[in-house]
Amino acid sequence: MVILTTVLSVTAVSVALAFIIIVAEYFFNNYGECEIDINGGNKVLKIEGGSSLLSALAGQKIFIPSACGGKATCGLCKVQVLEGAGPLLPTEEPYLTEDERKNHYRLSCQVKVKNNIRILVPEELFNIKEFVTTIESVTQLTHDIKGFKFKLPDGETVHFKAGQYMQLYTKPYAKVKESVYRAYSIASAPSDDGIVELIIRLVPDGICTTYAHTQLSEGDQVNISGPYGDFYLRGDCKEIVMIAGGSGLAPMKSIILDVLEKNIDIKMNFFFGAVTKKDLYYLDFFHDLAKRHENLRFIPALSKPAPEDNWDGEVGLITEVVDRYIEDCSEMEGYLCGSPGMINACLSVLNKKGMSDDRIFFDKF
Amino acid sequence: MTITVSPLIIFLASILTSNMILSNFLGMCSYISISGEYKTASSLGKSVTLVMVFTTIINYWVNKLLIVPLGLEYLQYILFIMIIAASVQIIEMAMDRLLPDLHVKLGIFLPLITVNCAILGTTLFMVIRDYSFIQSVLFGLGSGIGWWLAISALAAIREKMGKAKLPKGLEGPGIAFIITGIMALAFIGFSGIFSIT
Numbered sequence: 143m144v145i146l147t148t149v150l151s152v153t154a155v156s157v158a159l160a161f162i163i164i165v166a167e168y169f170f171n172n173y174g175e176c177e178i179d180i181n182g183g184n185k186v187l188k189i190e191g192g193s194s195l196l197s198a199l200a201g202q203k204i205f206i207p208s209a210c211g212g213k214a215t216c217g218l219c220k221v222q223v224l225e226g227a228g229p230l231l232p233t234e235e236p237y238l239t240e241d242e243r244k245n246h247y248r249l250s251c252q253v254k255v256k257n258n259i260r261i262l263v264p265e266e267l268f269n270i271k272e273f274v275t276t277i278e279s280v281t282q283l284t285h286d287i288k289g290f291k292f293k294l295p296d297g298e299t300v301h302f303k304a305g306q307y308m309q310l311y312t313k314p315y316a317k318v319k320e321s322v323y324r325a326y327s328i329a330s331a332p333s334d335d336g337i338v339e340l341i342i343r344l345v346p347d348g349i350c351t352t353y354a355h356t357q358l359s360e361g362d363q364v365n366i367s368g369p370y371g372d373f374y375l376r377g378d379c380k381e382i383v384m385i386a387g388g389s390g391l392a393p394m395k396s397i398i399l400d401v402l403e404k405n406i407d408i409k410m411n412f413f414f415g416a417v418t419k420k421d422l423y424y425l426d427f428f429h430d431l432a433k434r435h436e437n438l439r440f441i442p443a444l445s446k447p448a449p450e451d452n453w454d455g456e457v458g459l460i461t462e463v464v465d466r467y468i469e470d471c472s473e474m475e476g477y478l479c480g481s482p483g484m485i486n487a488c489l490s491v492l493n494k495k496g497m498s499d500d501r502i503f504f505d506k507f
Numbered sequence: 508m509t510i511t512v513s514p515l516i517i518f519l520a521s522i523l524t525s526n527m528i529l530s531n532f533l534g535m536c537s538y539i540s541i542s543g544e545y546k547t548a549s550s551l552g553k554s555v556t557l558v559m560v561f562t563t564i565i566n567y568w569v570n571k572l573l574i575v576p577l578g579l580e581y582l583q584y585i586l587f588i589m590i591i592a593a594s595v596q597i598i599e600m601a602m603d604r605l606l607p608d609l610h611v612k613l614g615i616f617l618p619l620i621t622v623n624c625a626i627l628g629t630t631l632f633m634v635i636r637d638y639s640f641i642q643s644v645l646f647g648l649g650s651g652i653g654w655w656l657a658i659s660a661l662a663a664i665r666e667k668m669g670k671a672k673l674p675k676g677l678e679g680p681g682i683a684f685i686i687t688g689i690m691a692l693a694f695i696g697f698s699g700i701f702s703i704t
Contacts, residue, residue, distance in 0.1 A: 151579055155586055159593040170600040229611045232547070254603075 179260040180204070189255065195221070196250040204263065205270040205309070207370035209325045212251035218370075219250045226259035269301060272367040277360055278337065283423035286344040287389055288355055289329065291337055292366060299335040302328060302369030304400035305393040305477070307505075308338060311365040312353040324350035325370065327479065327505065329392035331399035338366065343389040373505040375401065379475045381409040383468060383497075385460060385488050387416070387480030391424060393505060394479060398428075402435050411467065414442045415460030415484070419451035441467060460484065461491045472496030478504035514645040516701050517638070521649030523697040527625045528657040529690055534625025538658050539683050541619075548662030551620075552655025554613040556648065558620050559629050561598060562591050563647030566630040567640055587630050595621045625654055636703070661686055 173191025178198065180187070189198045196212055196219050199205070210216035217237030227248050230238070234249045253259075275292035283289050294300065300308075307327045314320060330339035345351045358364065375382075375397050386394045391414060401408055416422045422442055432440040443456035443463040456463045468474075476492045478485045485504050492502055527533050534555070542548045566587055574583060599617040602610045620626060629650045633643045664686050673682055 147577065147579070148582060151573075151577060151582065152585060155573075155589060159589060163593055163596055166597045166600050170604040228607060231611060256607075 173256045176255050177258045178202075178255065179258070180263055181265075182260075182262075191255050191257070193255060194251050195223070195227075195248075195253040195255055195259070195261070198255050199250065203272060204267065205272065205367050205370075206250050206263070206267065207270075207309075207325075208251060210251075211322055211324075214249055214252050217249065220247045221250045222246050222262035223248045223250075223253060224260040224262065226255075226257050227253045228256070270368060270370065271298075271300070272365060273298060273300065275338070275364050275366055277358055277362045277364060280359055283341065284421055287341060287421075287423060288344075289339060289341050290354065290358065291330075291339050292364060294336050294338065300338060300369060301335070302332055303374035304328075304332050304396040305374035305505075306369040306371040307373075307393070308340060308366045308368030309370065310340065310342075310350060310354065311367070312350050313357075315353055315357050318349055318353070322349050323367075324348075327371075327373075327390075327393040327396070328369065329395045331396055331403060333400075333403055338368075339392075340366075341389045341392040371505070373477075373479070373503055375408075375477070376475055376503065377406060377408060379408070379473060379501075381471075381474045382411070382477060383464065383471055383474055383492065384410060384412045384477045385464060385480070385484075386412070386414050386478075387460065387484045388421070390479035390481075390484075390505070392479075394477070395424065397477065398431065398438060402431070402438065407437075409437050409439070411439045412441065413460055413464055413467070414440070415463070415480075416442070416444055417446050418444060418448045419453055420448075459487070461487045464488065464491055465495075468495055470496050472498075474501070476502040476504075478502065480506075482506045511639075512642070512703060514639075514642045517642050517703055518645040518649040520701050520703045521646050522653040522656065523694065524700065524702050526653040526657055526694055527628065527650045528654055528687070529694045531625075531628065533628040534623045534654060537619055537623055538654075538661070538687075539680050541616075542658050542662040542665055542683060545659065545662040545666050548658045549655070550612050551616045552651075552658045554616045555620055555623065555625065555654050556651025557613070558591075558595055558598065558617070559626055559647045559651035559654075560644065562594055562626055563629055563633055563643050565590055565594055567633065567638075567643045570634055583631070583634065584627070587627060591626055591630070592621050625650070657687075657690065660690060 171192045175188055176191040178187040178189060187202045189201065194212060196206055196208060206219045206221060208216065208219040214233045220237070220242065223246055230243065230248070231252050234252050237249060238247055273294050275294055278291040278293040281289040305327070307325045309323045309325050311323045312318070312321055326340040326342055328338055329341050330337055342351055342354045344355045373393060384394050384397070394412060398410060398412065401410060412428065414422070414428070422444070425442060428440040432438045441456060441463060443458060443460055444451070444453055445459050447453035447457060471492060474497060476497050478488050485506050489502060493499070525531065528535070528538055537551060541551050569586065569590055574580060574586060579586070595617050599610070602613070629647055633646055638646055661683060665683060668682065677685070
């Protein structure tokens with residue numbers, strides 16, 4: 143009896159509260175139809191108000207880059223909102239510089255569409271499309287890194303600059319009830335336009351990486367969108383330094399293939415760091431490339447090679463290896479992709495060797 | 508037998524002598540973490556006051572009309588928490604729609620407040636002490652103002668302290684706890700005026 147009343151009363155109260163919230167949502171969160179005016183009347187969308195600008199635009203197939211999925215933690219989804227955004231929120235403040243605030247930049251995930259709104263979006267974002275792809279192959283590259291090749295639908299292509307990334311959308315699985323998306327750099331060359339290769343390292347408890355590693359296999363259908371990002375080759379120099387760790391190899395592979403295919407006259411020094419030999423992959427691929435092309439120097443390095451590795455290559459932290467190989471890089475550009483710790487360490491080494499901050503480009507994850 | 512205390516005494520006592528933070532040490536998590544800046548701290552204090560008044564009113568009637576008649580005292584905590592969480596959501600939605608300016612200042616704190624133990628504490632004190640409706644409302648208001656006063660004072664002191672040289676280990680929460688202790692001692696000075704238990 144006690145159990146019954148307990149269950150009944152808790153249920154009754156929850157149902158009542160849920161009902162009240164739904165009613166309240168209907169009255170308070172109903173902003174009617176709103177218009178989004180993009181780039182001065184270039185495009186006018188009509189949407190139901192009440193959702194964030196980011197998701198409202200995504201619903202209309204305009205994809206603003208975002209890595210955190212709308213939680214105001216990555217600061218990537220900036221757009222210029224000229225009118226109708228409401229005041230700046232404290233959640234946005236940390237991500238906007240003084241200049242950006244003056245130019246009406248806002249985080250689109252924090253701006254709620256409550257009335258007609260006018261925004262400016264860079265034209266190249268219209269290049270971003272969503273694709274329903276089929277997985278062509280899954281390769282186990284190391285014990286925790288897999289390479290996925292996604293085949294685009296027939297006749298569709300993705301125009302990207304080598305180094306940019308795509309977003310991968312999960313479907314609900316196991317205990318994860320909703321779809322999420324995360325950003326992964328493209329590892330294939332831009333010329334390979336029917337296929338997109340992403341390299342994904344399994345992050346413990348990562349929603350999307352676990353999904354990719356445990357749920358995806360050949361023949362599955364997956365939604366991806368892109369391309370996004372401003373990590374790509376600037377090429378305003380004769381020689382570049384590229385440093386990658388773990389799955390940070392992906393954008394480097396794309397950039398290197400692109401440079402070699404287009405015969406761009408740039409010398410590339412590619413440093414690839416890992417802990418032991420089992421964390422390295424694509425070794426033969428890059429050694430082979432380096433043998434055939436003078437422009438590419440490939441230097442893999444292990445920080446703690448295991449005795450059974452029989453490693454005769456470079457040993458030490460990737461920063462120490464860079465320190466040994468590069469004398470003066472004031473005339474070079476730097477491209478870094480890896481963990482924040484690795485990137486910060488590399489920044490200081492490159493600075494020490496004469497490279498200024500405006501010539502260093504990186505992708506932290 | 509309960510002795511009826513004047514609602515006004517309850518109101519003043521809950522601000523000064525039975526301050527939620529300085530004598531009951533409730534709601535410490537947001538008190539310590541969001542007291543770095545006076546402006547934000549004060550906004551948070553205002554939102555807490557608002558939510559406290561609303562939730563004591565709602566919980567008063569839930570307790571009187573539902574929990575006591577059905578003998579569900581053992582479910583108090585769960586029911587109160589559920590009601591607090593739901594009402595905070597509704598307050599946030601209503602504020603966003605009706606008072607957008609206020610929502611920008613206070614709205615983002617509302618979800619944080621849901622899990623603030625001072626809010627549940629106020630409701631539980633109200634039930635344990637068997638307050639009447641008027642007493643409960645003033646108790647909720649007073650507790651909120653007391654919380655606001657305490658966090659504003661701490662934030663103001665911490666802002667001043669920003670210029671002071673602190674031992675490394677004491678920076679941040681460490682010094683905040685020490686300041687809170689000293690403030691609590693100072694508030695003991697009020698205890699002769701009136702008291703509620």
